[in-house]
Amino acid sequence: MKIASFNRSTSFSRRSLGTTSPRVTRLSWISRIFHVLVVMVSLISFTIAIGCGYIYVLPSLSQAFYGDGTSKFNDSFRSCNVFDGxxxxxxxxxxxxxxxxxxxxQGFDCLGNGRTDKDYLRWRWKPKTSDIPRFNVRSTLEKLRSKRVVFVGDxxxxxxxxxLICLLMTGVEDKKSVSEVNGNKITKRIRFLGVRFSSFNFTIEFFRSVFLVEQGSMxxxxxxxxxxxxxxxxxxNISNHWVNSDVLIFNTGQWWVPGKLFESGCYFQVGNSLKLGMPISTAFKTAIDTWASWVQKNINTNRTHVFFRTFEPSHWSDQTRRFCNVTQHPLSEARGRDRSLFSDTVLEVVKNMTVPVTVLDITSMSALRSDAHVGNWSDIPLTPDCSHWCLPGVPDMWNEIVLSYLLSNYDEWTDMDLLTPVLC
Structure with a gap:
């Protein structure tokens, strides 16, 4: 409307040129200048509005599609809050x-070790405002074809x-086609274990690195x-073996306690300097910062999907870790176990990273599962265990969340016919 008015004024001025009084001519020029200013102000306002929209909207879109530190999985699930349920x-x-x-x-096979109640096996995590896809083993096997999945931690x-290996093996017809790459028996004493699914040409590997940072001599x-x-x-020092993977899942925390550190003579070092008075919380933050820098420098996140799983709460009856009260059903409330300094530190560090990393914030959901620990049903029955989990059990749900993310959120993993994305 303003532009049309400006054109009419211009045409009128041209027709009247030379026949109007100086006063009228001056008023005509003032009118033209006024209309020009109106158009310029309108254009400037429009440009500013577009610019503000660009500044506000584009980062949101970039974060949604590519991730900003915590990746689009965390962003989309923050509104869904998949870990609240x-x-x-x-x-x-x-x-x-x-x-x-x-x-x-053998120590994690609770039924095989004499546990008689089976209620702990029949629970599934249900977020309040979303739904986790049902596990489809055949579809998952096909999507993992020629991939390399690596776990690093304790x-x-x-x-x-x-x-994860056991979940996927249910869809493999020839069980003998699944084997440990070096023929090793599964044991906590070996730093590397790798299982190959030869029919699908992929491996699932584990590297034992309980602190993630290097442990050196005195x-x-x-x-x-x-x-x-x-x-x-x-x-x-084995971190070079973790690169060139398609999925990389880290965890640490259980060993960052005085009994595993100071009481065994292990202290902290930065450069050539001993840090004898450094508290564990500060040391842990420093170590996670080191991990974050390593990921940013060494991992091609265009190929590798990086996860960090938060701290898994235990359910000991007291601080001595001598008594373990395994309940029959999950707890109705976390009783203070839904927060952890280690988990909070990981969330803080990842939030400030410049590459996409997905935090699997399982602390709160796992805090409710006092019924799912090994307890006295391990291969060493006289030694109670309220830290580790029975299998099948809680770790299966962690893996279902990982798989739902991989198959639902990235183009190279997504196929709507194979798996329905998580719904909010």
């Missing part, structure tokens, strides 16, 4: 028989590794109480 009974569980899976450690990571001139150190500014 409850455990509901489900008769379709368990998804496999641990006794029939050759890659489950025994909790090894448990999740075993869980430095020269160190006090007698120092037997070894954690080099907080250096990632584990």
């Amino acid at each position: 409850s455990w509901v009974p489900n008769d379709s569980y368990p998804l496999y028989n641990a006794t029939e899976c050759p890659f489950v450690e 025994s909790m990571s090894r448990t999740q590794w075993e869980s 430095p020269r001139h160190a006090p007698k109480r120092v037997k070894s150190t954690l080099k907080l500014d250096k990632l584990d």
